[in-house]
Amino acid sequence: MTNRLVLSGIVCRTPLRKVSPSGIPHCQFVLEHRSVQEEAGFHRQAWCQMPVIVSGHENQAITHSITVGSRITVQGFISCHKAKNGLSKMVLHAEQIELIDSGD
Template sequence: MADSPSELALNLVEIGGIICKAPKFSQSPAGVPHCIFVLEHRSIQLEAQLNRQSYVRIQVVASGKEHQPATEYLQVEQQVRVRGFLNRHQGRNGLSQLVLHAQQIERIN
């Protein structure tokens, strides 16, 4: 049975963690502000009725003026929860990486 187009379009991630690399701020040629940081997540997740260590480091990109209040005071070792979508970015070296594009950022501490 085929998935409906709306099910195939679903791309939503919510993850909590600690900022492990200092946020970098930039602006596109069109004037769109960007904040880029790396989020580190560590937890224990249940899989097949067994505890599994989960460890992820993912780059987060927050673009647009609406994110400036949430990103303005971000710093290393701060706990945050990020909600957004995944996208592939290709670096200058030609390697691809998975990036979380933030739609909502919540500072936890």
């Protein structure tokens, strides 16, 4: 089964860094995406806020460059996580992150 997502946007919540009891580092943040997409011959506004989690040592170095307002592209897979309130939420598990040059 295929499960791949590529999403570009702006980090809209401060990254939260923590280490699991087994010693695996995690970085969590929320990516806000806004674009115009074409569907059935019409243009429509596309918008979402996607929780992102970066796990493992491989990608942690780049997470230290990520702050609120950073423009990034994230590639990875999606999965549901059960929140403390019992509700499920979709989360993007990042496998590759690219900082987008703002042109400043």
